[in-house]
Amino acid sequence: MTAPAMVAEFDDVAAWTAEAVEHLGDQHAIPAACRGSSSPAALAWLAEACELSPGDQLLDVGAGSGGPAAWAARRFGVRPILLEPMPSAGRAAARLFGLPVVTADGRHIPLRDASIDVAWCLGVLCTVDDKAAVLREIHRVLGPHASLGLLVVVANRPVPDPPDGNHFPTQSELADVLDHTGFDLIEQTERPAAVPLSWTRRAAEVTAHITARYRTHPAYTLATSQDTRLGRLFTDGELTLQLLHAVKR
Ligand SMILES: C[S@@+](CC[C@H](N)C(=O)[O-])C[C@H]1O[C@@H](n2cnc3c(N)ncnc32)[C@H](O)[C@@H]1O
Numbered sequence: 001m002t003a004p005a006m007v008a009e010f011d012d013v014a015a016w017t018a019e020a021v022e023h024l025g026d027q028h029a030i031p032a033a034c035r036g037s038s039s040p041a042a043l044a045w046l047a048e049a050c051e052l053s054p055g056d057q058l059l060d061v062g063a064g065s066g067g068p069a070a071w072a073a074r075r076f077g078v079r080p081i082l083l084e085p086m087p088s089a090g091r092a093a094a095r096l097f098g099l100p101v102v103t104a105d106g107r108h109i110p111l112r113d114a115s116i117d118v119a120w121c122l123g124v125l126c127t128v129d130d131k132a133a134v135l136r137e138i139h140r141v142l143g144p145h146a147s148l149g150l151l152v153v154v155a156n157r158p159v160p161d162p163p164d165g166n167h168f169p170t171q172s173e174l175a176d177v178l179d180h181t182g183f184d185l186i187e188q189t190e191r192p193a194a195v196p197l198s199w200t201r202r203a204a205e206v207t208a209h210i211t212a213r214y215r216t217h218p219a220y221t222l223a224t225s226q227d228t229r230l231g232r233l234f235t236d237g238e239l240t241l242q243l244l245h246a247v248k249r
Pocket of ligand 1: 035036063068089105107134
């Protein structure tokens with residue numbers, strides 16, 4: 001069963017984000033709808049590492065409200081397909097960006113074998129217990145030697161009491177699961193820290209709009225406490241955000 005905190009974070013907040021963007025304007029959509037990456041430098045690293053090309057079919061697994069896939073479509077001319085299990089997040093992505101969304105779990109991707117040119121999976125593996133199941137499915141739908149771009153919250157040591165629904169892998173667990181599911185890890189780097197003010201300002205305006213409307217909503221309280229716990233683990237040096245480029249073996 002999905003933890004209530006995850007539903008609050010990924011479903012309720014996604015619906016509120018779409019509503020806030022409609023109020024504030026389209027220029028807010030991509031920064032507000034990038035939940036895992038929240039950094040154009042991280043997205044650019046992944047896009048270049050995966051050699052995204054115009055017309056490529058990009059499958060974004062756990063796409064959330066669609067910011068990263070929309071960014072890739074605008075900047076690199078790819079054709080995204082979004083896969084997202086939370087219905088309101090998928091609806092937010094369709095509403096904000098008009099992108100095709102499949103409402104499904106990454107452990108059972110309803111697409112044909114070898115039908116996808118490149119896949120992203122950003123901020124997702126750390127919320128999934130059975131990481132191998134998701135990676136095996138991505139491997140199945142990717143074409144031969146296709147690229148996979150990952151953003152993963154990695155634990156420097158096992159985290160005894162993680163925020164609800166999170167399962168942070170250690171570096172060696174992550175490397176092992178990629179290897180066992182048929183991926184070669186080509187390159188890895190820590191997520192670049194710098195994010196331009198124009199991007200953080202737009203994201204912050206959306207957050208302020210949501211806070212003003214929903215601060216007393218139980219889902220808002222849950223989502224905020226998850227964010228606070230996560231932030232503390234980063235500040236304490238327990239977690240880092242890693243970008244990875246892997247290739248189907
Ligand atoms: C931190 S958010 C990242 C969203 C988006 N990738 C981004 O970078 O903005 C994690 C997403 O993973 C999705 N997710 C969780 N478990 C999943 C699963 N088993 N299969 C696919 N997606 C999943 C959540 O619903 C959520 O939208």
